[in-house]
Amino acid sequence: MTTAVLPRALSVPSWVRTARGALLKIATAAIVLVAAASITFFAQLLVPGDRATAILNQQTGRAQQYTTAELAPVNAQFGFDRPLISQYLDYVTGLFRGDLGTSYTQHRPVTEIIGDQIGPSLVLTAAALVTAWVLAVGITLLTVKRRRAVSALGSTWEALTASLPPYWIGVVLLVVFAVQLRIFPVIGETSARGTVLPVLTLAIPLAGFLGQVTRDEFEKVLDQPFITTARTRGMSDTAVRLRHALRHSVVPAITLSGWALGALLSGAVIAENVFGRPGIGQVLVTAVNTRDVPTVSGIVLVVAGVYVIANLVVDLAYTVVDPRLRAS
């Protein structure tokens, strides 16, 4: 008798299952982050060249080799003379205390360096992604499966913008809108007006890219029987596009957005440079150049974190777009 009841008594309430699922997700995310930081840590130690040499050369603007005696004080100062494994363990245990180490070149805590720069980067990234979506969806809706010339115009625009180098776009925007028309500043920094051109610099090629995948999907969807059904019910073309076709065709673009968010964050350096904008893109490039291992690892960790969060958001977005996923 009891045996028949037991499974029921032991069966887990649904909130526990949800919590367990959430915990599992958090644990997985933590593992992903630590793995990302660890791989970056070791990858940087594996590339040829020695950290102490890089620090000395960076201090003096030289590119030379040093003797063991010349390197010894630097090795001692930064603890490079300790076994690699203990350097690594120190680093990883630091991560769990929220300590990302201290920059070799700026002598500041990495958390402070990232904290200073992450705000403008996130604003730029998020705004670029939203703008890219608006441009991509707008152009797709207006031009897909229209008259031949209109469709061709839309797909040419997408192919063109997707392949333009962002640096070139940035400089063209700068010359036209900041220098000639004087609508926006050259040195944008973090002001709202100054953010417009950097956002467009990143959003235009991304919009082309997202537009291309959305258009392909859109064209396929518009040939589906359920679209024909909807049209025979007397639905207008605009309603068909907005209510039925769009929902299906944005799924690949949503998937790509998770990737795009991370790529925008770490690849923003071009827009940052052209418009004199602070951000972790610039810091990352400098840190890689100077072999500032803790700073590079810290930024990789943050970017990995953004990827993790972005993918969670993408998962959520699927359920919004596709009702079938909500049932399960």
Added chain:
Amino acid sequence: MRIRHVVAAASGALLVASLAACGGGAAASGGGEKVQGGTIVYGHEQEPPCIFGGWVQQAYISRNILDSVVTMADDGSIKPWLATAWKISDDGLTYTFTLKPGVKFTDGTALDAQAVADNFAYWEKGGNSTAKVSIDPYFKAARAIDATHLEVTLNKPYLPLLQMISQAYFGIQSPTALKRSDQLNCEDPIGSGAFKVQEWKHGQEVVLTKNPDYTSWPATAKHEGPAIVDTVRWKFLNDAVSRYSSLATGETNVIYDVPTVNWKDAKTKYDVQQYITPGKPVSIYLNTVNGIFTDKSVRQAFAYGADRKAAVEAAFHGVIPYEGNPSVSQSTPGYNASVAGAYAFDQPKANELLDQAGWTTRDAAGYRTKDGKQLAVKFTYPAGSVFTTEGATVLQILQQQWKQVGFNVTLIPETQAETFAGKYSGPKAYDAQPWYWTSPSSAILWIVWRPDTKESPNGSNSAFYNNDQLSTVIQAGNSAATTEEANAKYAEAQQIIQDNAPAVGLYTQTTSIASARNLHDVWLEKSQGEPVFADAYFTK
């Protein structure tokens, strides 16, 4: 030593040119009424990791915060700064400096002889490695005789000592402040200068605010008293197109390094100043211990084989001068102009030398060979950091001409990370590699060409060229009793280097500034070309 960092791609060049058609709104005409106060917005290029250090990118900004013991005037003579006078003993071994009394650092610490002595000790124990190599192994000790008298003693006479310590690497910091954390000394060095650091917005700008109690301006200053403007916003604008554009839109008042394509345009709209860096020019080190360049005639053939002068003029739009002297640049005291003309473009001569050296056969591709080995040159260059895209263009032009005489030159751009990490630094890493080294004295010869021995290694000798005669001559110059005698020895050393061709000249390291016409008296300091803002003022 300085490195320029250029993220901008060459594709910007055409667009830069198009800027010439517009802009110029901020360039109000000068000659109006002088304004007290105001903010100078300065568009610099690269952001340094710290404000004080041994890299010229740090010297640029620290020059405006820290005062030095002496300074260099435009004619190359040494003038008083923190030291009002100095005496050199007859044996050249003891320098006694009399310091300006009553000078205080901005943290209130007294700037006395002991403070200066403490700074010498700080540089020597690694506080500034460029300062250290500039005075080693001559420097012995510095001690305070009393509050205003400092004695610096040397191991051997070193005539260029005063020139060397006029560089901003030798800026004097508060000894009290130096006891703070590395982070604070990195971000906010405390000096006695015309400005102090108010805030460093990393990735954007350093805000410098005027030191209202400034009393210790150099003899070369253009006015007496604290800075005229209240604030300097020292912005980091890596991209050349946007830096130059920011001057046109009035977002900056003065910028560093006008792109050479814009030079003509800038001259018509702004006040421009060009600075030809003294020291070692941009010249190509040839590896004298490994590979084809161990043979002197092959090195000389390499120098004759390509029209370096024409390539420099073409790539830099005629703005930056060619420098045929590989060891000392034309703006350096003690420059030997006569050696600069050697190895003028002469391909028949190059062919003759290569034939004599036994490189007589050619392979299918037209490259010379000897005993089955090709006349191949692994040519690495620090792309982006030392070599701008224009510099790389020079190399590409030369590569084609070297091919004509039978050299197979492979150009390998180094990333900045590889450069700093020393990937291309050893005697096995390259056959040829261009570099420069800024220095206000021909004593740069000693830093670069001092023999690299087991007992006394010299990593700066990038041609790995040990020549005892050369070493003796340079040391005789360094320890000479008079400038004339020193210059004669330095000239001889430059001749020895040119004759043996361990390096081949290219061009002078050249920087510039352009300022709006309502901004006056921004000047470039002589020893390294840092912009000085202490005397600058606006007119209405």
